[in-house]
Amino acid sequence: MTGGLARGEPAVDAVVVGAGLAGLTAARELEAAGASVLVIEANDRVGGRMMTQYVGGVPVEMGGQWVGPGQKRINALARELGVEIFPTEVPGRTVFHEDGRRSEYEEDGEVPFRDPGASAEVGEAFHALSELARGVSAGTPWASERALEWDGQTLETWKLGHTQSKGARFYFDLAVESLYACEPRDVSLLGVLSDVAASGGFGGLFEIEASAEEHRLVGGAQELAVRMARGLRGRVVLSTPVRRISHDGDGALVESDAGSVRAGAVVVAVPATLRGRIEYVPALPPVHDGLSQRMPMGAVIKCHAVYDAPFWRDMGLNGRAESDTGPCKVTCDNSFPGEDAGVLTGFILGSDARRWGQSPAGERKRAVLECFARFFGREALHPRGYAECDWGKEPYARGGYAGVPVPGFLLDHGPALREPVGRVHWAGTETAARWNGYMDGAVESGHRAAREVLPAGGAGYHPRTTPDDRDLSRGRPRAGATGTGG
Template structure:
């Protein structure tokens, strides 16, 4: 290490052997920053400047020195990359941030733990070039940023199939109905409608950027959604309907998260009706070719060298001058800034040097992901349509409580999609796959008849079992989390910035929210460079 590097980090040259890798990397970045700041870019020049050159030589010398002294870094096996910004996670948030930063002239390296892009979006081929989505799949009204991104990369939408009557399995009987809300009796319907109006009204009092500052934040954050439900819904039918909706949206149970979190989510989407609804709601449309196609095409635009697969990030060394991000496979990225675009609970598993504040770490301990399994039975045709059925069904028996027609745009083959969510996903997720399949198919048989008992193929995805997801759809906040820790959810930690669906203010937890967070964090990073 040279004397100028030692001076940059404030230690005498003769103490060089005691300086850590992170410190030298910081010093090198500081030197580079001084050089690049000699002139500010004009409005026609890229915001970011190249940081290669002598700086990399200093870091290379450091690693050789560490190897020679018995250090753990082996320069031969390291894959060193340099960029203005490193991005952790190649889901919609990370890819969107990378797109916007590259568009402003920054060099970006995206590190993805999986062997694919898309995060919690995943297409499953079913033959003839067709797919079903075993991850996130829907887009609805007001999800404008996701719609704009899909249009930009040439991915069209088509409506979720809703023609015909829906089915309701309720109290041991099977009946048909139309509309979003199952016909469970006039008293229960009136009770549910009253609760829905009240929740929407309360949700509008929760500031999307600072939920902990709501007038009744402490009160609402001290009780679970279950507590509020028990106090304010008078009929068993209405309580069960709300519970079913909660499981469908959060993939969790009403006792798992606070009322304040529920209200934030409702306001973030616009209304409870928007969260629950198909036509006119969040489940209105699907993507031709599957939702993962959006991420795949976006990644292609970034270029083959921009995204590194099979590179789970294990360590982020950070300081005022920049970061060194260390990932699996020996990949090392030295950058001025890093965007961590994965779920907060997963971000908490990364080692940070120096450690992040306890406040930030305890936030990530309080943001578990939901538990869900998407289960699909594939048939030669959607036979239920001939019977005047939409393919949508609701059951109070389960274990599958919600069913959709998930067939491709042309209706062939026929696909029934069933959800295991919350407690049922936790219970059935521990069963033998064959036993779980039998229980799911039996639900399809009870609602759609004996023909549903013999699918040509069965597909399922248990998101809690995926190493680099550990749940779906998004994270939720238990009691006390928003009011005590919410202020650090979006606040950057020096040169570390946060993104992801859970960080979004609008459509939090959804694909649209992920895109919005990617756009927002790119602006934040550009302002800090």
């Protein structure tokens, strides 16, 4: 294709598709280097899979919320933006529910399985995964010596070979569902080992202290995106899904329902599977198109009940529950410090999310509150506010927490995750070498994509196109375009 992209339309140096953490990180870095940038976002808010809403008068986190001490990039970004973090841990006992029997255990105590051997079995299985992960290079797992063997099986297959008791298998499943929002049968062993390698241990991912869940962000995680977008001084267009990207040696043309923009480069910062819902001219090479077909999103409904006070704390409970019976098999105390109200959050995950997502909202709410009451007593039946988000119903996420590497995906398509196609570059947490699936990975990917677009070294951007966004048709950046949604 020649000529068609060189004329007429308004032009910027780079268009970023998606105002999630990855896209906004890329846009900030490009702009800081002197490039003219336009961020085009489908939703009427920034933040993507980070969404903070007010329920019963207090903020609740519908999407990403926890950060850990090992996640250097997200912590640095929060510091830079002046968003403080606070510790997540609530002292008290955890509720454990197995085979209809409710028990409690201290934070540093043994999980009270019915089968006393189950605890050691789970510990050994987590340890064995951490040991295997030593043979995997985080970021390029497809290059591992045993990649073929490990990407040829699901985590379920591995689990069945390394655990025996019902209790151990239930707890293993619970850990995997909590981490991936899918069942062990849905995810490649190599994918899991790669994440373990990138984060320093399977058990550490699941526990709160010294893990990916140690801290939260004051004001909610979406605040990071809101502040970044504000800093981009209105160069963020909302409610504008990108439909088509054409590119050739002269540049790229990004088309949406609101009009077209010409760009020297495009950074597509959307979940890997959503890449495929945009049309590309010329069509993406098969390995890239196949990539978007083979990294499905996990399934999660995040449910919040807001109470006048965190009443479970008076019972010596920390708000955490682990259960073999849903709909919410995992809960946590998600109250914000400084608020009188108490927030209990429950996760409906994987198959449960797909099933419960089809129930009428009232029925689902009743089942969630009954679940909370089983764990924390009848007071849980009467919240002053309730809200939930089924991420599978979010048109520009289509699931969560993130894309899941199914068997064979990393071997065949992994190398294409970050590989640019002509003028088109890829960002998004799914492309990260470390902490992929997490907010930290999204930030990493945004930095990497910006560096790809910038000339070598990044210093002093040399525009290939004329910065001119005066006539963006209906896609014109609008006043207040960066406000929070919800």
